Amino acid sequence: MAGLFVFVASPAQYSTVGRSIQLSGSVGGAGSGSVSWVSIQLGAGGPTVKPNGRENWSWQGLIPNNIRPGQAFQIIVTASGVIQTKGWPEPEYETVDGQAVLNVVLENVVPELTVDSFQSPVVVTQFPYVFQLEGSASEAKPEIYGVPQVQYRIGNGAFVAASPVIGNAARWTAGVSVATKGDTVITVQASDNFGSVTTVQKTLTVFEYPMPTEVDPNAKKTLAGVPTTSSITSWTRLEPQCSDADIGASSNARLFDPLWLMTRQWQIGEFQGEDTGSPVQARVRATGALLTRCYFGELPSDNKAPPYDPTLEPLEAVVERRRMRPAGADDSRMLTLAVEAGLHFLRMLERNATAKKYRPAFLAHYVLQPPLTLSADDAGRRFVQTMVGRAPDARRLASAFRQPDSSQIVFDAALNIAAADRAPVQQVASAWLAWYDGLFTEPGAPSQDAWMPSRLEYAVSVATRLSADPQDALTFSASEFDGGRLDWSSFDINKTAGVDTTGDVYPIALTETTMPAPVSFHGAPAPRFWELEDAKIAYGLVSAGPADVAQMLMIEYASTYGNDWFVVPLNLPVGSVTRIDSLVVTDTFGVRSLLRPIGDPELPQPFFSLWQVSILRRAGESLGGDISPSERIGAPVPNLFFLPPTLGRTIDGAPLEDVLFMRDEMANMGWGIERSIESAIETPLKLASDPAPADSAPPPSTALPRYRLSTTVPDNWIPLLPVQPNNTDNAVSQLRPGAVLQPNSTAKPQFARSEVLKALSTQWLYDEEVPREGVHITRRRHMTRWIDGSTWVWTAFRSEVGTGEGSAGLRFDQIEDGGRSEQGFD
Incomplete structure (x- = not known):
């Protein structure tokens, strides 16, 4: 049967349309007939509209309300017309229909x-x-x-x-x-x-909480506004003194005169007590968040930082870590590790039935070779002579196994490993390489190094956010960390530069209900009558003069207010930032009291800053003038508890490197004295640290005068010469490491050998970082265990106060004549 063909030109099939839609199309197949009408139905069972035109039709309007945002629906276009079926001798016509169904989706637009x-x-x-x-x-x-x-x-x-x-x-x-x-x-x-x-x-x-009833305005009140009858002659505690050897009368606690007892109660102020109960329950509501970002080095401005999980990595280890393992086969550091790790690889080969037959090949191909230069100490030379040609070199093994372009280990063809045996040998090599790389934690890139050589200290910033509000994005910066314990007091909130935490995991709400525990201390009054108190500390027997205000306040607090404090524990994860939202205390009478945190905007401005993190104040920045105290630079931030991932205990090794920075006013320069450096066998190598004494005996008076170009300086005394910087960081002067050139015609300069001074080759030392008392830098190994049971070993610097000024005895242009010397200039 013939029919009409309905075409929809716009929109396309299965497309997303707006609430305001424009439809267009055409109708074909009428031939010599005509199209009678076209209708459009918006949705199954929905309203019907008439378009403009017939053979070429169009319509524009709004989708009805019964179709919801994001809903899929149909647009049904129906056309009807007549066509001529017979033309002679009399024409005949037939009514025909056509339909097109368009499936679309309404755009999801909601308020x-x-x-x-x-x-x-x-x-x-x-x-x-x-x-x-x-x-x-x-x-x-x-x-x-x-x-x-x-x-x-x-x-x-x-x-x-x-x-x-x-x-x-x-x-x-x-x-x-x-x-x-x-x-x-x-x-x-x-x-x-x-x-x-x-x-x-x-x-x-x-x-x-209703307002208290009015009291007599003329009555005596305490500082808290509570009526009182106390005076300077009142007592807060009565202690009986019994000189009788028999304690029977005292232990009986007989009451002879009730009126006398009531007067004693009035005397110590018991009638002034309020009808309050003891706390039996405390509910704490807080908002906490784990640290999510960590930036190593001084934070210049708003920066992206790599993710950081405090539950997996201790912060002190990743901040203090220095390079330990040798960089290649030519690096003579940690030869003992290279030998021991190489022997461990042979042991792993022996435990595999297939791989152990290639033990001689690995040993011959990766055997320890003689170094280009022998160790400076006798123990190191003996170790090298003993192990050369006898043990594999882990430095060469690690370099050969690491493939920068492939995760699969490719062996040298000289090993002649059969194709069928490559998989077991690769398994052993991969396991050994994972063990070798996991022995120590080291910075993998310069961006992971927190040591600032120009300041002789570490710098690190960690960040998190307490909510999606930009005001709750927090960045904690430790810009002057000398090494050691990295606790909350090492950090300040950085307001001038922050780490971007957009999109990080939002925090969770913390709610904990517990029973408050009373605070106890030595010498506190016993709460029970029959309880014997500790006699080691008796505050009532502490002698105090009229001017001993601190002692009298301490006695008053311990005797009267010592039992007014309670501890409410709150379990927090390591490496988190917490903000207290509310503390509701329920007492024995069922009364619930709301305690607001310090810094609540509805409370007066607090004058308490203990245990609070301060805002970072940089050099030259003002403490604030007309701004509010909470926005001043250096002001504490209330109601913010920072629990950094601090290590509990570490095992520290002996100093492997010892460098002393001191000023020499006579020579008008500074010195970096390398007192010891790490040897090839991971032991401290002592270096001569005292300058050579001058000639004790003067030349004979009859001898000719002689000229001395300069005095000698020990090889381990590295000069720090003042230079003028490029003024990009507003520094007045900086110290640049030099080299010692002895006046012995060898023309061989002695450069720095310690890691501390080598780091100054790219960053010069700020002049103010070497004060008159000097700086003492040591480098040593550390080991600890983290909360997940993992073992962490790293090498770190420690910056301490030096030993004061010194002198190398450096002088130039001297004329020595008969025991008398005429000095030129220093």
Whole structure:
């Protein structure tokens, strides 16, 4: 049977269309007939519209509201017409139809709704509690969807329309009134003209604490405003003195005169006590986040930093680590490790039935070769002479097994390993290489080195964020870390430069309910009558004069207020930052008290900065003038507890390298004295550190005068010469390491051999980093275990105070004549 052909030109099949749509197409197959009508149905069972035109039709309009955002639906185009089936002798016509079905998806456009954060929990003296609720509401295509309508409701109440902010249609505001205490759910929803709704819920916690009753304004009060009858003649504690050897009368605790006891109670102020109970439960709510980023070195500005997981790596180890293993076969460091690791490779070959037959080949091909230069100490030379030609060299093995372009180990053809045996031998080599690389932790790239040679100290920055709010992005910088224990006090909050933590894992809420434990200390009064107190410390017997204010305050605190403190434990993960949100204490009478953290905006400005992290203050920056105290540079940041991944205990080795920096005012320069360096067998190699004494006996008076170009200096005294920098860092002067050239016609300079001074070849030392007392740098091995049981071994620098000024006795241009010398210049 003949029929019409309906074509849809736009939009395409299975495409995404907007709420405002434009359809076009054509109808064919009518021939000598005609198209009677065309209709468009929007969705199965939806409304029908008439397009413009018939053979070539088009329509533009809005998708109806019954089709939701993101929903797939059909557009059905139907056409009807007549065609001529017979032309002679009389024409005949037949009614025909045609249909096209277009499958499309409506764009997912819904209102975007945000609710600004508000204070919760809050404490009020009476209800209702009124506050301003604000936020924003917008639509992706306002010209089609319009401005969303915002409504809110309190608890299960009815929805109430919010008011748009004048001059900013995207912002809305509402005056909210809460009449019940406890947790109240506030629901806010935004809807557009097509029935799309977005809902956001917030919880408001309100505590009610009525104001205390009025007291006599003329009555005597304590500093806290509590009425009192105490005076300078009152007592806070009575201690009986019994000189009788028989303690029976004292232990009986007989009461002869109740009135006398009541006067004693009045005397020590017991009648002033409030009807309060002891805390039996404490609920802590906090927000915490683990460290997510770590930047090594001084943080110049906002930077990207590699990810860091404090549960896997101790921060001190990754900050202090230095290069340990030799870089190649020509590096003479740690020869003992090269030999021991090579022998361990032979042992691993022996344990494999297939690979052990290639033990002679590996030993012959990678045997330890004689070094280009022998070790400077006798022990090192004997070790080299003993092991050369007898043990494999792990340096050469590691270089051969590491393939920069492939993860699979490729063996040298000279080993003659059969194709069938390559897999077992590769398995042994891979296991040995993983063991060799995991022995020590070292910086893998210059960006992982936190040591700053120009400052003779470490610098590191760690970062995390407590929420998606940019104000909760925190960067902690330790810019002057000398080595040792890297604790929270080593860090400051960096406000001028930060590490980008956008997109990192957001924190979790911490809630812990526990029983408060009373604080105890030596000499505290016993809480029970029959409990014998410790007699080692008796605060009542401490003698104090009229001017001993500190001792009297200590006695007063221990005797009167010592039992007013309680400890509430809070379990926190290592390497986290925590902010206390609320602390609710329940006492024995069932009364719940809300304790606000220090720094709460509704509390007065605190004058307490102990155990709080400060804001980093750089050289030349002001402490702040007209800005608020909380924004001043160097001011403490309240309510922020930083628990860095600090090591508990480390095993430290003997110093392998010892370098002393000192100033020489006579020579107008500084010296880097290499007192010991690491030998090839990983032991300290002592170097002569004292300058050679001058000639003790003067030449005979009859001898001719002689000229001395300069005095000699020990080879391990490396000069630090002052130079003028390029002023890119506003430095006045810097110290550049030089070399010793002895006046013995050898013309062979003696350069630095220690790792500390070699690091200064690219970065010159700031002049102020070598004060008059000097600097003492040591390098040694450290080992520890981390919380996951892993073992960490690394080499680190330690920066300590030096031994003061010194002199190398360096002088130039001297004329020695008959025991008398005329010096030129220093």
